[in-house]
Amino acid sequence: MENELSVVFKGLEISSQEIKSIEDSFTKVILKKGAIVLRNNEDVKYQYYVLSGCLRAFFIDEKGKEHTVQFAVNDWWISDYIGYFSETKSVLTIESIEESVLLRVSKKNIEEAYNQLPKVERFFRKKMERSFVSFQKRILANLSQSAKERYQNFIKTYPNIEQHVKNYHIASFLGITTESLSRIRKEIMQK
Amino acid sequence: MENELSVVFKGLEISSQEIKSIEDSFTKVILKKGAIVLRNNEDVKYQYYVLSGCLRAFFIDEKGKEHTVQFAVNDWWISDYIGYFSETKSVLTIESIEESVLLRVSKKNIEEAYNQLPKVERFFRKKMERSFVSFQKRILANLSQSAKERYQNFIKTYPNIEQHVKNYHIASFLGITTESLSRIRKEIMQK
Numbered sequence: 001m002e003n004e005l006s007v008v009f010k011g012l013e014i015s016s017q018e019i020k021s022i023e024d025s026f027t028k029v030i031l032k033k034g035a036i037v038l039r040n041n042e043d044v045k046y047q048y049y050v051l052s053g054c055l056r057a058f059f060i061d062e063k064g065k066e067h068t069v070q071f072a073v074n075d076w077w078i079s080d081y082i083g084y085f086s087e088t089k090s091v092l093t094i095e096s097i098e099e100s101v102l103l104r105v106s107k108k109n110i111e112e113a114y115n116q117l118p119k120v121e122r123f124f125r126k127k128m129e130r131s132f133v134s135f136q137k138r139i140l141a142n143l144s145q146s147a148k149e150r151y152q153n154f155i156k157t158y159p160n161i162e163q164h165v166k167n168y169h170i171a172s173f174l175g176i177t178t179e180s181l182s183r184i185r186k187e188i189m190q191k
Numbered sequence: 192m193e194n195e196l197s198v199v200f201k202g203l204e205i206s207s208q209e210i211k212s213i214e215d216s217f218t219k220v221i222l223k224k225g226a227i228v229l230r231n232n233e234d235v236k237y238q239y240y241v242l243s244g245c246l247r248a249f250f251i252d253e254k255g256k257e258h259t260v261q262f263a264v265n266d267w268w269i270s271d272y273i274g275y276f277s278e279t280k281s282v283l284t285i286e287s288i289e290e291s292v293l294l295r296v297s298k299k300n301i302e303e304a305y306n307q308l309p310k311v312e313r314f315f316r317k318k319m320e321r322s323f324v325s326f327q328k329r330i331l332a333n334l335s336q337s338a339k340e341r342y343q344n345f346i347k348t349y350p351n352i353e354q355h356v357k358n359y360h361i362a363s364f365l366g367i368t369t370e371s372l373s374r375i376r377k378e379i380m381q382k
Contacts, residue, residue, distance in 0.1 A: 081320075081324065082324050082327055082331075086321070114313075118312075121312070121313065130277070131323065133273050136273055136326070139330065143258050144250070
């Protein structure tokens with residue numbers, strides 16, 4: 001587990017001994033393509049760090065339409081953060097859209113790790129700030145950018161993701177139809 | 192300043208002496224109605240805690256249309272968090288929509304306070320998690336709720352705010368026209 005955790009905490013000065021002191025908090029999970037990590041309306045016990053593979057968190061509206069809230073590839077964290085932080089039932093579904101290797105950690109265990117190693121708390125506090133920034137950027141982009149610009153940002157944010165995900169996943173992330181997505185791609189190709 | 196800071200940190204066990212050790216980080220600011228706290232494309236040095244009054248953060252799109260991203264009343268924090276956390280220029284404008292009394296703190300000073308008092312870092316880390324939750328809830332609400340439900344949530348989240356803000360502020364927060372807002376209010380009144 002030490003090798004995996006040194007990947008999780010890269011950028012943080014953390015010794016082997018310190019990693020060992022918290023490694024029991026993390027559990028490795030291997031998921032097949034199509035596996036559901038979390039269903040809507042369940043307790044949200046864990047957040048997940050992606051070592052390899054690709055996950056997708058989506059929301060199903062009353063009409064049954066899927067809205068992709070987040071993708072997570074190598075080095076991303078994913079969860080239903082509303083449920084995870086506020087200890088309420090999940091509103092999202094999270095699926096593994098290809099074989100994925102994850103590390104999962106419970107809220108209780110990570111809080112214990114924070115108590116033991118304050119620098120781990122700081123590390124996650126800063127991660128949280130960056131997530132907040134990228135989430136808010138995405139909202140503002142939806143208000144101000146064309147679908148084409150949003151698509152171009154998307155491939156910058158998630159390089160190489162297109163080989164992993166279906167067109168309707170991307171379209172539902174961008175808030176457009178798959179037809180619009182095809183048109184945009186064609187436009188870009190023709191340049 | 193001690194009294195004001197004990198309001199900021201309510202819920203946290205913090206002694207008078209501890210408050211005194213960090214109080215120089217906070218500056219009281221009194222703003223007239225209509226004052227601009229932050230303009231688009233400026234350095235974002237501070238975040239603001241609202242002691243009284245009401246502020247509004249908004250984004251102006253390429254067509255000149257205003258999108259209200261956040262209101263802040265008593266006991267809320269507000270800033271252009273993209274600029275504040277990632278040390279880039281502001282994309283939002285923040286105005287005081289009535290006379291307001293704020294405490295402002297710079298990123299540098301709050302990080303120093305975190306170093307001095309780890310419990311202050313934890314306090315803000317948890318606040319950040321709650322902000323992330325409410326921000327994500329709002330996004331999902333926009334995907335799944337009717338304008339009427341969103342308006343009802345809005346008045347639950349910001350009780351008594353309607354006396355402070357203009358109709359077009361609320362409409363631009365809900366992503367609807369002022370005409371739709373009037374219709375929704377009428378519907379609710381008639382019940």
